[in-house]
Amino acid sequence: MACAACHTVFPELTPFGREFKLNGYVLDNIKQIKGITTENRETLSLNAVPPVSVMLQISYTHTGKALPDSAVSGALAKDGDVLFPQQASIFYAGKIADNFGAFIQLTYDGVGDSFGFDNADIRYARHFSFGGTTDADKHDVVVGVTVNDGPTVQDVWNTTIAWGFPFSSSSVAPTPIASAALDGGIGQSAAGIGVYAWIDDSIYAEFSLYGAALRGGTHPLDSQQSSVVHGASPYWRFAYERRWDRNSLSVGTYGIVAKLHPGGGLPLQGPTDQFTDVAGDLQYQFIGEDHLFTVLATYIHENQKLDASFLSTAAQNPSDTLKTLKLAGEYSYQRTIGGSLGLFDTTGSTDAARYPASDPADPTAVAVAYQGSASNKPDSRGYVAEVNYLPWLNTKLQLQYVRYSKFNGGSNNYDGFGRNASDNDTLYLLGWINF
Amino acid sequence: MKLNRMIASIASAAVYIGGVAWGAAEVPVANDSPLGRTVQTCGTCHGTNGRSVSPTFPNLAAQTAPYIEAQLKAFKDQTRADPDAQAYMWGMAAQLSDAQISELADYFSKQPAPAGGKSGGPAAIARGKQVFEEGVPARQIPPCASCHGAHGEGLATFPRLAGQHAPYLLKQILVIQNALRNAPVMHGIVKDLSRDQMQAVVAYLESM
Numbered sequence: 001m002a003c004a005a006c007h008t009v010f011p012e013l014t015p016f017g018r019e020f021k022l023n024g025y026v027l028d029n030i031k032q033i034k035g036i037t038t039e040n041r042e043t044l045s046l047n048a049v050p051p052v053s054v055m056l057q058i059s060y061t062h063t064g065k066a067l068p069d070s071a072v073s074g075a076l077a078k079d080g081d082v083l084f085p086q087q088a089s090i091f092y093a094g095k096i097a098d099n100f101g102a103f104i105q106l107t108y109d110g111v112g113d114s115f116g117f118d119n120a121d122i123r124y125a126r127h128f129s130f131g132g133t134t135d136a137d138k139h140d141v142v143v144g145v146t147v148n149d150g151p152t153v154q155d156v157w158n159t160t161i162a163w164g165f166p167f168s169s170s171s172v173a174p175t176p177i178a179s180a181a182l183d184g185g186i187g188q189s190a191a192g193i194g195v196y197a198w199i200d201d202s203i204y205a206e207f208s209l210y211g212a213a214l215r216g217g218t219h220p221l222d223s224q225q226s227s228v229v230h231g232a233s234p235y236w237r238f239a240y241e242r243r244w245d246r247n248s249l250s251v252g253t254y255g256i257v258a259k260l261h262p263g264g265g266l267p268l269q270g271p272t273d274q275f276t277d278v279a280g281d282l283q284y285q286f287i288g289e290d291h292l293f294t295v296l297a298t299y300i301h302e303n304q305k306l307d308a309s310f311l312s313t314a315a316q317n318p319s320d321t322l323k324t325l326k327l328a329g330e331y332s333y334q335r336t337i338g339g340s341l342g343l344f345d346t347t348g349s350t351d352a353a354r355y356p357a358s359d360p361a362d363p364t365a366v367a368v369a370y371q372g373s374a375s376n377k378p379d380s381r382g383y384v385a386e387v388n389y390l391p392w393l394n395t396k397l398q399l400q401y402v403r404y405s406k407f408n409g410g411s412n413n414y415d416g417f418g419r420n421a422s423d424n425d426t427l428y429l430l431g432w433i434n435f
Numbered sequence: 436m437k438l439n440r441m442i443a444s445i446a447s448a449a450v451y452i453g454g455v456a457w458g459a460a461e462v463p464v465a466n467d468s469p470l471g472r473t474v475q476t477c478g479t480c481h482g483t484n485g486r487s488v489s490p491t492f493p494n495l496a497a498q499t500a501p502y503i504e505a506q507l508k509a510f511k512d513q514t515r516a517d518p519d520a521q522a523y524m525w526g527m528a529a530q531l532s533d534a535q536i537s538e539l540a541d542y543f544s545k546q547p548a549p550a551g552g553k554s555g556g557p558a559a560i561a562r563g564k565q566v567f568e569e570g571v572p573a574r575q576i577p578p579c580a581s582c583h584g585a586h587g588e589g590l591a592t593f594p595r596l597a598g599q600h601a602p603y604l605l606k607q608i609l610v611i612q613n614a615l616r617n618a619p620v621m622h623g624i625v626k627d628l629s630r631d632q633m634q635a636v637v638a639y640l641e642s643m
Contacts, residue, residue: 002522015489019479027476029530098472127475140483243488246602287491289606 003393003434008285008292009332010396010434011158011167015201015241015248015285018156022142022198024125025094025101042098051094058431059086061170065423068367081172083110086430089118100124111171117215118188119162121148142198150188151210151235154196157250159281159298165328165342166384166400173426174370177355177408178346178378180302180324181258181275189214190229190258196237206237210258226263230272233258239281250283262308271307273315278302292338294330299323306354313353320349322378335393342384352376355409357416366417370424374416377409382421396432401425470538476527477539485546490600491519497548497598499589503540507531514617517610551598555638563639566632574627579636587643597643604637 003010006017013021020027030051035044061081069075088108095101100123107118125144132138152160158167161183179185194208212221212229221228239252259272279300286293302322309315325345332338355376358369382404389397407421408414414421474483477495481487485496495503509515510528531539554560567587570578582593589595596604610616612625625633 001526004522005526016480023475023479027479029476029527031530246489246491287489289602 024123055089056433057086060429062427064425170428174424176380182277204239208235228261230259274305276303292332296328316353322348340386345381348378369417373408375409381406394434398430400428485543490602494549495543496546500540500544502594507536517616549598559638563635566636596640601637601641
């Protein structure tokens with residue numbers, strides 16, 4: 001199948017792409033290798049040609065002002081950073097057996113110079129019908145189980161962090177200090193299992209549990225790790241999608257209650273920090289012959305009950321809040337030329353211990369001062385503007401500009417070392433190839 | 436292997452219990468039978484009842500079985516090569532056997548027809564009705580009804596047009612006119628049809 005079946009402009013999914021994922025990655029018509037027993041029970045149903053693909057991202061990053069040298073005090077790092085590759089991935093997305101499939105991404109990271117496990121979602125899904133007296137008015141439901149390596153990796157809309165806007169960004173430019181648990185805070189440091197139902201191609205309900213599953217480092221997990229999930233964190237997701245003509249509109253909510261051990265030298269016992277995220281999201285897509293529009297919106301309200309961090313003085317307040325708003329609009333002409341504009345706004349409690357400024361007396365801290373906040377606030381605001389050109393459907397050339405009007409709590413001299421929010425404005429050129 | 440089987444069994448049991456708890460019965464045609472599985476795949480875009488939502492994908496309900504059969508074979512052997520055929524259907528039809536194709540054609544042809552009655556503007560519909568019933572004598576275009584039936588219901592390999600999505604029909608006329616879809620007879624008929632006439636006739640067909 002062509003890219004256009006599952007994607008508007010990759011990686012954003014079309015309604016068909018969402019169905020493919022919700023049905024357990026098993027919609028295909030590829031030649032199969034079959035195995036049966038003498039009782040004609042199927043023991044194997046495997047794609048003869050595995051659905052494997054490769055992704056390559058090559059990027060160039062230029063920030064408003066060069067960052068400090070990481071070792072030589074007062075010197076500046078090179079501004080204008082080429083990553084070849086920024087990221088290279090191998091994907092398997094398809095069937096393992098009947099009703100059973102997986103999306104698995106293995107990634108080489110150009111900054112870490114390491115090859116490792118990236119997004120993974122393994123599913124088992126089946127169709128049922130209920131209600132109604134005739135075939136025509138029966139309800140159809142897909143019921144499935146997903147095992148995945150981080151909250152929102154399993155999500156089929158493009159409003160959540162794992163597959164949200166911007167779909168790619170610089171891996172070397174400075175990024176704001178604060179992010180909610182569901183906005184990258186937990187990331188892929190947890191693994192979860194969930195059950196979901198997808199009713200009449202319109203109502204989605206999911207309940208999952210996530211536990212700590214950090215990769216690398218000290219195992220069994222101990223005080224040398226940080227942000228370790230305690231027990232099982234419940235995650236929920238509800239959404240309603242309506243499709244008409246060439247349009248689809250979905251509104252939903254998702255959230256998590258995650259208890260984390262701060263770690264980082266502290267044993268993984270005693271009190272924990274509890275992050276309760278409640279989020280709402282909206283997605284609208286118009287997929288015409290020539291014109292494609294998408295609107296993406298998400299708002300996350302996070303309550304942080306910092307029992308562990310407060311005791312260890314890693315938090316100034318016993319509880320904080322963090323609010324994240326993201327809006328994006330995208331347009332594409334014939335899936336070839338397009339542009340996007342996204343706005344982001346994070347605000348939260350002032351907390352001198354969670355959002356500290358660097359100590360001027362400590363030379364190693366000065367080198368990373370741009371990551372701190374002189375006002376001890378997590379507030380960041382700005383926009384992301386993109387122009388995309390796809391000479392072929394599997395090749396995206398992207399020019400992205402990220403503009404910060406506020407970064408880590410301030411606009412001018414936000415870090416107390418003379419750096420302005422606009423110094424972190426980022427020009428990012430990306431070549432993104434899939435084959 | 437053992438672990439895989441155990442995980443699969445647990446997942447299967449969980450889903451089954453979940454489904455039963457819901458008071459649901461597994462769709463008889465839609466999962467366990469080989470035809471059911473294939474219908475489910477087609478239904479992702481075309482609707483399991485053959486009535487699609489997006490006009491990119493045609494309605495299949497009440498389409499004539501010989502037409503569905505002929506098209507699936509043309510997708511499979513790649514003789515129907517319009518852009519959407521290549522993008523979607525070449526892949527989907529590649530492994531269908533002749534027996535499966537016949538079963539699918541039979542299944543979708545027996546589904547109740549789409550509702551129709553969609554209004555594309557009374558003036559366009561009236562003009563479209565005229566093209567459909569009388570053709571365009573000045574350009575030697577015969578009436579559509581002469582092959583596709585007085586009510587656009589189709590006959591054998593002449594497809595049903597009534598109640599079909601107007602954007603889909605328009606795109607088919609265009610790809611046939613531009614010789615991107617292999618339909619020599621139909622190409623001869625629509626080669627001089629104007630854009631306005633096309634839009635009128637597809638509006639009428641969608642309203643039927």
